[in-house]
Amino acid sequence: MNPYRSLPDHAFWRRAVAGPDEVDPVASVPFTIAAADKVATAGSCFAQHIARHLSKAGFSYYVTERAHPLVAAEDAAEFNYGTYTARYGNLYTARQLLQLFDRAYGHFRPLEDVWGGEGGLIDPFRPQIQPGGFATRTEYDLDRRAHFASVRRAFESLDVLVFTLGLTESWLSREDGAVFPVCPGVSGGDFDPARHVFHNFTVDEVVADLTAFIARLRTVNPTARMILTVSPVPLVATAGDDHVLSATTYSKAVLRVAAETVSRSHRDVAYFPSYEIITGPAARGRYYAEDLRSVLEEGVSHVMRVFMRHYAKDHEAAAAPVPAPPDRVDTIGRMRELVKVACEEEALDS
Amino acid sequence: MTRRVVVLGHSHMMAIAHAALEQPEFRTIQLLDPAFDPVLAEGQINQAVIDAFLAEPFDAVALTLGGNEHVVLGLVEHPQPFDFTFVDGEDLGDAASARERVPVELVRRAIGRMLIYSRQFLEKFRALTDAPMYLLEPPPPIRSDKHLLEYGGVFIKEMEARGIAPPRLRHKLWTLQTDIYADMAAAIGVTYLRAPPEAIDPDGMLAERAWNLDATHANPWYGSLVLEQLR
Numbered sequence: 001m002n003p004y005r006s007l008p009d010h011a012f013w014r015r016a017v018a019g020p021d022e023v024d025p026v027a028s029v030p031f032t033i034a035a036a037d038k039v040a041t042a043g044s045c046f047a048q049h050i051a052r053h054l055s056k057a058g059f060s061y062y063v064t065e066r067a068h069p070l071v072a073a074e075d076a077a078e079f080n081y082g083t084y085t086a087r088y089g090n091l092y093t094a095r096q097l098l099q100l101f102d103r104a105y106g107h108f109r110p111l112e113d114v115w116g117g118e119g120g121l122i123d124p125f126r127p128q129i130q131p132g133g134f135a136t137r138t139e140y141d142l143d144r145r146a147h148f149a150s151v152r153r154a155f156e157s158l159d160v161l162v163f164t165l166g167l168t169e170s171w172l173s174r175e176d177g178a179v180f181p182v183c184p185g186v187s188g189g190d191f192d193p194a195r196h197v198f199h200n201f202t203v204d205e206v207v208a209d210l211t212a213f214i215a216r217l218r219t220v221n222p223t224a225r226m227i228l229t230v231s232p233v234p235l236v237a238t239a240g241d242d243h244v245l246s247a248t249t250y251s252k253a254v255l256r257v258a259a260e261t262v263s264r265s266h267r268d269v270a271y272f273p274s275y276e277i278i279t280g281p282a283a284r285g286r287y288y289a290e291d292l293r294s295v296l297e298e299g300v301s302h303v304m305r306v307f308m309r310h311y312a313k314d315h316e317a318a319a320a321p322v323p324a325p326p327d328r329v330d331t332i333g334r335m336r337e338l339v340k341v342a343c344e345e346e347a348l349d350s
Numbered sequence: 351m352t353r354r355v356v357v358l359g360h361s362h363m364m365a366i367a368h369a370a371l372e373q374p375e376f377r378t379i380q381l382l383d384p385a386f387d388p389v390l391a392e393g394q395i396n397q398a399v400i401d402a403f404l405a406e407p408f409d410a411v412a413l414t415l416g417g418n419e420h421v422v423l424g425l426v427e428h429p430q431p432f433d434f435t436f437v438d439g440e441d442l443g444d445a446a447s448a449r450e451r452v453p454v455e456l457v458r459r460a461i462g463r464m465l466i467y468s469r470q471f472l473e474k475f476r477a478l479t480d481a482p483m484y485l486l487e488p489p490p491p492i493r494s495d496k497h498l499l500e501y502g503g504v505f506i507k508e509m510e511a512r513g514i515a516p517p518r519l520r521h522k523l524w525t526l527q528t529d530i531y532a533d534m535a536a537a538i539g540v541t542y543l544r545a546p547p548e549a550i551d552p553d554g555m556l557a558e559r560a561w562n563l564d565a566t567h568a569n570p571w572y573g574s575l576v577l578e579q580l581r
Contacts, residue, residue, distance in 0.1 A: 135436075
């Protein structure tokens with residue numbers, strides 16, 4: 001007799017990883033998600049895949065910042081409406097998520113608040129959100145005011161937040177600690193070593209930031225649940241002095257430990273192992289594209305199958321078709337018809 | 351020598367056509383005539399249009415293409431009232447913030463999508479002649495809710511149900527549309543002819559004297575001013 005004899009299959013590598021055709025690394029989940037639960041997403045670029053698949057999988061993907069119905073669907077996508085729950089762009093670090101909350105509620109106003117750009121103004125905290133930038137300062141201010149309202153609405157009324165931790169490396173303002181999603185000068189602004197500094201977050205810092213965020217979130221939404229994932233996408237580049245592969249391993253290890261620490265110490269916070277599904281030996285590297293960085297659709301589908309298996313509260317309901325949103329072009333289409341009729345009448349009135 | 355001008359176009363051409371009735375130097379071709387349907391097919395102009403256009407000699411050409419795209423977006427109040435910002439310092443009041451803000455670039459694209467046909471037509475038409483060619487600016491919107499409700503025609507039911515969009519928004523939509531038209535004309539090598547200044551009121555809306563007895567067009571007086579510009 002020994003303690004291993006009574007363990008379930010998932011505790012054994014041969015049975016749980018080497019054996020199955022498709023590995024499912026989830027042992028248990030602390031909660032499930034009903035089809036009607038509002039599921040919000042945020043995080044690094046891998047979170048976009050999750051967001052895209054949630055509604056297809058029958059979950060109620062929660063979007064609080066939609067494009068106006070006059071906007072064509074392809075334009076809305078290009079302007080990042082619906083990429084995430086609100087139009088905040090990629091949030092690579094836990095500190096960004098925390099600062100997003102504080103900025104949305106007016107508790108933090110970064111000193112570096114806007115960047116001039118070629119032909120438009122750039123939001124330093126979502127520099128790729130608007131192709132070409134914002135046309136005027138007024139447009140910029142009003143859009144961000146509406147954006148923060150959408151962020152608050154999301155935080156206050158979501159049921160589940162899926163947050164994908166992406167990076168530990170980041171660039172901060174020396175003046176007030178504001179975290180930029182990308183280094184100033186890359187997608188707008190100008191890099192200034194006197195104002196901008198590189199920082200590689202530690203496990204303790206990530207844990208502290210996630211803990212602080214969860215505390216803040218639950219002040220406005222006490223029953224909010226959270227699922228943490230770690231992006232399997234490697235660093236595109238490191239600003240540290242290590243090799244980019246070592247830097248990636250360090251970064252993902254920090255995020256993985258932080259996610260584990262926080263999920264084990266908070267109620268209704270889960271860790272979901274999408275990282276393990278994509279990067280684990282069972283995948284044999286086949287979920288990565290030729291660049292050994294981009295995750296292929298096949299891998300994302302595997303992740304979502306496992307996600308559905310464990311989190312869909314009742315699969316029948318979750319698999320039911322999601323009601324289509326109101327026809328986006330109905331009003332505009334109706335007016336186009338009326339204008340056509342009016343113009344034909346005018347032309348015939350000769 | 352009198353310049354002979356042929357004017358082609360859609361509904362906004364009618365004000366000009368009425369004004370040109372007693373002026374033989376102007377010839378008009380109504381593109382909404384069923385004989386020309388479809389005016390443009392698979393990227394090519396209907397030969398019947400080309401034949402009508404080339405049937406008599408001319409010295410210059412003017413076109414009115416579409417022109418009511420701003421009406422589609424903003425004559426009747428949208429169920430999700432919206433607004434957009436052109437210039438800094440505009441509309442920062444509480445009332446304005448109650449309307450959904452749409453980035454101006456997205457409104458520009460929405461209008462631009464409705465002008466694809468006009469652009470294709472103009473590109474093809476420009477190649478038909480070396481004569482001076484003008485793209486006529488559509489008339490600005492009518493401010494008066496009373497007039498719009500009285501002569502609203504097919505729009506009345508919608509206007510009564512959802513209200514009329516604010517004049518300021520309607521004027522901005524028209525301005526944005528005219529900017530797109532002007533850029534399009536410049537890119538194709540056509541002169542963009544602005545609406546006659548005498549027909550525009552101090553707020554940039556269509557002057558009352560130019561109102562047609564409908565919601566979206568100008569009258570023959572307006573047309574006569576355009577003819578003066580073309581003469």
